[in-house]
Amino acid sequence: MPDLGKYALTVLSAYGVTLALVLALVAYVLIRAGRVKRALAEVEERATRHG
Amino acid sequence: MSIWEYANPKKFMQTSGALLPWAVGLSVLMLTVGLVWGFFFTPDDYKQGSTVKIIYIHVPAALMAINAWGMMLVTSLIWLIRRHHVSVLAAKAAAPIGMTMTLVALFTGAIWGQPMWGAWWAWDPRLTSFLILFLFYLGYLALWSAIENPDAAADLTSVLCIVGSVFAFLSRYAVLFWNQGLHQGASLSMDRAEHVADVFAYPLWVSIAGFVLLFVTLVLIGTRTEIRARRMQALLAREKLD
Numbered sequence: 357m358p359d360l361g362k363y364a365l366t367v368l369s370a371y372g373v374t375l376a377l378v379l380a381l382v383a384y385v386l387i388r389a390g391r392v393k394r395a396l397a398e399v400e401e402r403a404t405r406h407g
Numbered sequence: 408m409s410i411w412e413y414a415n416p417k418k419f420m421q422t423s424g425a426l427l428p429w430a431v432g433l434s435v436l437m438l439t440v441g442l443v444w445g446f447f448f449t450p451d452d453y454k455q456g457s458t459v460k461i462i463y464i465h466v467p468a469a470l471m472a473i474n475a476w477g478m479m480l481v482t483s484l485i486w487l488i489r490r491h492h493v494s495v496l497a498a499k500a501a502a503p504i505g506m507t508m509t510l511v512a513l514f515t516g517a518i519w520g521q522p523m524w525g526a527w528w529a530w531d532p533r534l535t536s537f538l539i540l541f542l543f544y545l546g547y548l549a550l551w552s553a554i555e556n557p558d559a560a561a562d563l564t565s566v567l568c569i570v571g572s573v574f575a576f577l578s579r580y581a582v583l584f585w586n587q588g589l590h591q592g593a594s595l596s597m598d599r600a601e602h603v604a605d606v607f608a609y610p611l612w613v614s615i616a617g618f619v620l621l622f623v624t625l626v627l628i629g630t631r632t633e634i635r636a637r638r639m640q641a642l643l644a645r646e647k648l649d
Binding site: 396 | 460625646
């Protein structure tokens, strides 16, 4: 860990906020992708069954 | 071969499916190298001390906030002119990413500004235009959710995107024509006198490449999701008719 001196809290909080926001964004994109993929598979299967 | 081939959802799904693993791997690699290099292996600035390390997240996020809107402008114009669904769905997929990048730039800017300027916020031209850009992102996403007809939503959000572009480009160039603000000039400039020192610039470029690749990766995943959602809507509508 580098010595951040008197600005340690400033630097670490900037990185912390960024990490939290980017991880939340990635989670949102991936969760929505999985949910839509599963729902489409269900609808396609139903459509195939009913011709 | 023409670029318009990718307007075909099937072709887009095939190509993006093949590209995605590369995009994921490269974005993780570039982000890790850029941020680790910048955070652990660069010196403190003689004026700003260790707060200079915020540059490796603040500048790439701010660049992506503006460029995401630029990409949305291009794809929205393609929708309005050529009516390719994939292009407007790519714009829709880019919006939450651009909004998050704007939020990252605003938050890290405030955290950086407090010890350097003595203020979390100032009604400076660049800061204000960034806040307005964030509000445009919110409005763009709200408009997509508010309109049920997908083509009408695509038309109206595309028009909103064109209007919002004024603020996206204003936030990019505000520092060049309003110099009374608190915000410094461009960090990455062709002018050597204004440009940050190489020791900070090299890891910054790698970090920017990482943010660009992260954006591309998330837009590809998001566009694939929107294409699937659109197909699901069409199948459900057909089910109702049967």
